[in-house]
Amino acid sequence: MTVCQDRVxxxxxxxxxxxxxxxxxxxxxxxxxxxxDVGVALDGSAAGDGPAAQVVAEIEAAGGKAVANTDDVADWAGARNLIGTAVEHFGRLDVLVNNAGFVRDRMLVNLGEVEWDAVIRVHLKGHFAPLRHAAEYWRGEAKAGRMPSARVINTSSGAGLLGSVGQSNYSAAKAGIAGLTVVAAAELARYGVTVNAIAPSARTRMTEGVFAETMARPDEGFDAMAPENVSPLVVWLGSVESAGVTGRVFEVEGGKVSLAKAWRHGPSVDKGARWEPSELGPVVQKLIAEAPAPEPVYGAS
Incomplete structure (x- = not known):
C-alpha cells in the first residue's frame, strides 16, 4: 500500500x-x-539544460503524474508561482520539500561577499520563500474550514549542525534552516502543518569531491552514499502517518536514521546579581567542565 497516494x-x-x-x-x-529545478550548474551559474522536464518524463514513463517548474525558489514571485503551480495543476498542495541549493566553498579568509550572499540566498531564502507562500495557502485552507494535513520537509546538513571547515557560508545557511524549521513547526501547527528537516549524507554534485565514487558494502552490494537512501524517510515524513512528528531534525546516511539533538539549556551558575568581569573566568571553566564536550567540526584537525 502506497503511503502518499494522491498527495500533491x-x-x-x-x-x-x-x-x-x-x-x-x-x-x-x-x-x-x-x-x-531552475537548471543551474553546481556553483549556481546558468547550465542551459532542463533537468526538471527530464525527471517529469521519468515519472510519467513509470505511470506517475508530474509537472515541471523552473522558477527560482529564492525569488519572491517565483516562489509564489511555484506554490500556484501545484494548486493550478493538481488542485491543492499537501507537501513541500525544500531541497534546492548549491555551494561556493572557500576558507573564511578567502570568502567574498558575492559567494556569501549567493549561498545564503539560495539555501536560506530559497527555503523561506516557498515555505512562506505555502504557509499562506494552508492558512487560507484552514480558515475556510478545510483543515490541511500538510507537511514541510526542509534540508539542513551536518555542516549546519556541527560546522564544516571551508564552508562557513553553507554552514551558516544550513544552521539557519534548522532554526527556521523549529520556528515554523511551532507557528504552523494550528493550521494542520508539520515542519521537519533532514541532514543527509549522500553522493551528489555538492559532495562528489568529499565522498568516493562508491561506498558499497561488498557483501551486500549496498551503496551507502546513494541519494536514493535518503528519500524513504522524506516520503514518510510527507505522509499522513507522520502527523505527530514536528520540529525535528533527522540525520540520514545509508541505512542509518538518527534524531539530532538541538541546542539545549546546559549547566548554569546564578549569582543573583551582576557579575564583575574578573569573577567570570572560574565560572566559565566550571560550566565547561560540567557540560558535554562539543562534537568536532567537520574537517577540523
Whole structure:
C-alpha cells in the first residue's frame, strides 16, 4: 500500500541528486509531483539544460503524474508561482520539500561577499520563500474550514549542525534552516502543518569531491552514499502517518536514521546579581567542565 497516494508534493531542486531521488520516490508512492529545478550548474551559474522536464518524463514513463517548474525558489514571485503551480495543476498542495541549493566553498579568509550572499540566498531564502507562500495557502485552507494535513520537509546538513571547515557560508545557511524549521513547526501547527528537516549524507554534485565514487558494502552490494537512501524517510515524513512528528531534525546516511539533538539549556551558575568581569573566568571553566564536550567540526584537525 502506497503511503502518499494522491498527495500533491513539491520538491525543489529536483532535477538531480537527492531532489530527483525524492521526486521519483514520492511518485512511486502514488503522489503527484511538482518537479522544481531552475537548471543551474553546481556553483549556481546558468547550465542551459532542463533537468526538471527530464525527471517529469521519468515519472510519467513509470505511470506517475508530474509537472515541471523552473522558477527560482529564492525569488519572491517565483516562489509564489511555484506554490500556484501545484494548486493550478493538481488542485491543492499537501507537501513541500525544500531541497534546492548549491555551494561556493572557500576558507573564511578567502570568502567574498558575492559567494556569501549567493549561498545564503539560495539555501536560506530559497527555503523561506516557498515555505512562506505555502504557509499562506494552508492558512487560507484552514480558515475556510478545510483543515490541511500538510507537511514541510526542509534540508539542513551536518555542516549546519556541527560546522564544516571551508564552508562557513553553507554552514551558516544550513544552521539557519534548522532554526527556521523549529520556528515554523511551532507557528504552523494550528493550521494542520508539520515542519521537519533532514541532514543527509549522500553522493551528489555538492559532495562528489568529499565522498568516493562508491561506498558499497561488498557483501551486500549496498551503496551507502546513494541519494536514493535518503528519500524513504522524506516520503514518510510527507505522509499522513507522520502527523505527530514536528520540529525535528533527522540525520540520514545509508541505512542509518538518527534524531539530532538541538541546542539545549546546559549547566548554569546564578549569582543573583551582576557579575564583575574578573569573577567570570572560574565560572566559565566550571560550566565547561560540567557540560558535554562539543562534537568536532567537520574537517577540523
Amino acid at each position: 508534493v513539491i520538491v525543489t531542486g529536483a532535477g538531480r541528486g537527492i531532489g530527483r531521488a525524492h521526486a521519483l520516490a514520492f511518485a512511486a508512492e502514488g503522489a503527484r509531483v511538482v518537479v522544481n
